[in-house]
Amino acid sequence: MIDTPFLLPEEQALTSRFINEGFVTAPADDRSGLDRIQRRAAELAADYLNLPHSNDSLGFLDSIHSRVSVDNLNGLRMHVITGLNAEPWLRPTYFRLARSTIETIVGNELCMQRRVNLSIQMPDDDSSLLATHSDVWSGDSPFEVVVWVPLVDVFRTKSMYLLPPSLNGEMQDRMASLRSAEELYKTIKPHLTWIDIPYGHVLVFNQTLMHGNRVNEESGTRWTMNCRFKSIMSPYADKRFGEFFEPISLRPATRIGMQYKLPGGFNG
Ligand SMILES: O=C(O)CCC(=O)C(=O)O
Numbered sequence: 001m002i003d004t005p006f007l008l009p010e011e012q013a014l015t016s017r018f019i020n021e022g023f024v025t026a027p028a029d030d031r032s033g034l035d036r037i038q039r040r041a042a043e044l045a046a047d048y049l050n051l052p053h054s055n056d057s058l059g060f061l062d063s064i065h066s067r068v069s070v071d072n073l074n075g076l077r078m079h080v081i082t083g084l085n086a087e088p089w090l091r092p093t094y095f096r097l098a099r100s101t102i103e104t105i106v107g108n109e110l111c112m113q114r115r116v117n118l119s120i121q122m123p124d125d126d127s128s129l130l131a132t133h134s135d136v137w138s139g140d141s142p143f144e145v146v147v148w149v150p151l152v153d154v155f156r157t158k159s160m161y162l163l164p165p166s167l168n169g170e171m172q173d174r175m176a177s178l179r180s181a182e183e184l185y186k187t188i189k190p191h192l193t194w195i196d197i198p199y200g201h202v203l204v205f206n207q208t209l210m211h212g213n214r215v216n217e218e219s220g221t222r223w224t225m226n227c228r229f230k231s232i233m234s235p236y237a238d239k240r241f242g243e244f245f246e247p248i249s250l251r252p253a254t255r256i257g258m259q260y261k262l263p264g265g266f267n268g
C-alpha cells in the first residue's frame with residue numbers, strides 16, 4: 001500500500017493496484033460517451049458492409065464475423081477507425097471515459113495520442129495478432145500509459161494478456177537467450193494475466209510490461225480501442241510532442257512559467 005497523507009485513500013488504493021498489478025479497470029466515467037462511440041463504430045461498420053444500422057450495436061459488433069471475411073477485415077477496420085477519428089468529439093469523449101483514473105495515475109497536465117487505434121479480432125482469425133511486446137521497445141516512453149477500451153465484452157483469449165510487474169524484469173533478462181517471439185510467449189505463458197472486462201468498463205495498463213494477444217478462441221468478435229496518455233512534462237522517446245502526442249490539458253501556472261522572461265536591461 002502506498003501510504004501518504006497527501007492522497008485520498010481511494011487514490012492510494014488505485015496507485016497501489018497499478019504499481020503491483022500493472023493495470024486497473026474501472027467503470028467508464030462517461031457511460032453515454034462510451035455508448036456513443038460504440039454506436040458510431042457499429043454505424044460505420046454497417047455502412048462499409050452495405051447493411052442497415054442496427055439498434056443493437058453490441059450484438060452487431062460481437063457477431064460481425066458472420067458478415068465479413070478475413071480478407072475484408074482490414075478494409076472494414078480502416079473504414080471504422082478513420083470515420084471515428086474524423087469525429088471532433090471522439091478524443092474528448094475517449095478521454096472522459098477514463099479521466100479520473102488517468103488523472104490519478106498519470107497527472108492532470110496531459111498529452112494524448114493524436115489518433116485512437118482500433119483492433120478487431122474475429123474468432124479463430126490469426127491475421128491480426130500482436131506478439132508479446134512492450135511498447136517501449138518500439139519508441140514509446142516508459143512514462144506513457146495505455147487506455148484500452150472494449151466495445152464488446154472481452155474475456156480469456158478474446159482479451160489481451162499482461163505479464164505482472166513482479167516478473168517483468170526477470171523475463172526481460174531471459175530474453176536474449178530465446179530464439180523467437182513464440183518461445184518468449186511460451187516462457188511467460190504460465191505467469192500471464194488475461195484481463196476480463198465487461199462492456200462499460202475501461203482498462204488502463206502499464207505498457208512497459210510485456211503484453212499481447214493470441215487467436216480469439218471465444219465465440220464473439222473482439223472490438224477494442226487503444227490510446228496513449230502521458231504527462232506533458234515527462235520525457236519523450238521516439239513518439240514526439242506535437243507529432244504523435246498533443247497536449248490536452250496544460251494548466252495556467254505551467255503556461256505562465258513557460259512564457260515568463262526575467263526583466264532584462266540590468267547588465268549595461
Ligand atoms: O490489444 C491488444 O491485444 C494489445 C494492445 C497493445 O499492445 C497496446 O495497446 O499497446
Ligand SMILES: [Fe+2]
Nearest residue numbers: 134135207211
Ligand atoms: Fe502494446
